């Protein structure tokens with residue numbers, strides 16, 4: 001018994017100092033690990049919001065974007081959280097009843113009120129950008145376009161958001177912001193990667209934007225936009241062709257076929273068996289074609305389909321002018337275009353149409369695409385309607401024309417070849433956000449893309465905490481090892497008698 005007591009007394013681990021040091025060490029480690037865990041626990045994220053209304057020629061759409069509140073400057077962080085399609089036509093179609101243009105936006109705006117948390121309403125910027133439909137109305141009747149904007153502005157200001165104004169985007173802005181959107185969403189800007197060109201096909205205009213290595217912007221300055229984003233310089237080529245959206249090109253094509261004011265036309269771009277009576281005054285009621293109206297036309301004409309892709313391509317080609325080019329190279333209508341450099345993302349009507357026609361796969365050879373269009377266009381109208389009972393008839397009637405226009409615009413207009421056609425991707429969304437000019441527009445107006453690359457800490461926070469914890473553990477082990485001379489096995493064993 002006495003020997004046991006003696007052993008207990010002599011065991012250095014049982015001295016108060018070592019016990020206190022051990023306890024403090026354990027507490028320190030528990031504290032460190034707790035801090036590390038707590039620091040890295042996911043905290044509920046706070047978001048900021050922005051709303052953009054895309055007032056296109058054919059319709060208006062509302063987009064809500066959100067991004068983490070404390071990280072305005074980080075790329076790839078702004079995402080579309082909601083979209084709403086405004087019922088009815090584009091705001092430019094309300095020229096004779098402007099108040100209705102404002103009213104038309106109400107439902108989507110109410111939806112936005114629900115989707116953006118109430119607390120954030122007042123600090124949420126709200127923008128409206130109008131494109132080719134309003135550009136045309138402004139050319140035709142600037143007073144009417146002003147009235148539409150007044151009505152739209154008054155309607156939007158009734159909502160609790162931070163209204164930042166409504167205006168017409170220039171074609172250059174529309175093209176450039178579409179390019180920013182797709183490259184931002186694809187994380188190409190911050191990393192300084194090769195960029196994607198943007199092809200946007202609307203109802204009234206179409207845009208092409210891309211970076212070409214051997215293009216410095218000097219040949220045609222009006223087609224050049226320079227950006228400095230995240231420390232990288234970009235020299236973007238962009239052009240917007242007003243009147244070359246698919247609705248206006250359809251007018252141009254019909255105008256071409258009704259030059260002599262006939263009462264009936266046999267249109268190769270519509271299916272055999274398609275027949276509709278159309279009004280001359282409605283067809284020519286657009287600045288894109290108004291100057292071509294036949295002098296002595298009847299009131300109506302009968303629009304009959306014939307369903308012939310090749311002839312349709314000839315009609316579509318007639319809307320392009322290839323005769324003059326004062327630059328080293330042009331696309332069409334005497335517009336400069338540098339050498340194409342892919343890849344390209346093609347969105348809006350490019351996607352709607354090619355998706356309907358099952359032609360979004362660009363590894364399908366161009367020749368095969370043309371064969372498919374040939375057989376699609378030749379399909380009788382009755383059969384087409386039977387095969388697609390749920391598709392809007394106005395869309396359905398035009399897919400043959402639109403598909404033909406898309407292929408002709410890309411190959412004859414922009415000079416895509418059988419080879420470079422496969423550089424195009426028909427896209428609707430990138431990582432959940434719609435491809436279009438709206439996101440780029442908002443990023444620009446909220447200064448969310450810095451010119452210079454933001455400084456990043458050498459280590460992420462979690463890495464920092466982990467390293468501190470591991471180092472503390474190592475120090476503690478070292479400390480224990482340094483007490484080795486005091487360990488029981490190292491001290492002299494008491495003899496038990």
Ligand SMILES: O=P(O)(O)OP(=O)(O)OP(=O)(O)OC[C@H]1O[C@@H](n2cnc3c(O)ncnc32)[C@H](O)[C@@H]1O
Nearest residue numbers: 056057058059131132202203204205245348349352
């Ligand atoms: O850019 P602008 O020229 O102002 O026009 P927009 O913004 O209104 O044009 P969209 O991209 O919304 O649509 C382009 C065209 O595609 C048509 N469209 C929209 N959805 C479609 C669908 O599902 N199928 C076929 N066409 C569609 C629409 O009517 C237009 O003619």
Ligand SMILES: [Ca+2]
Nearest residue numbers: 056131202348
């Ligand atoms: Ca558009």
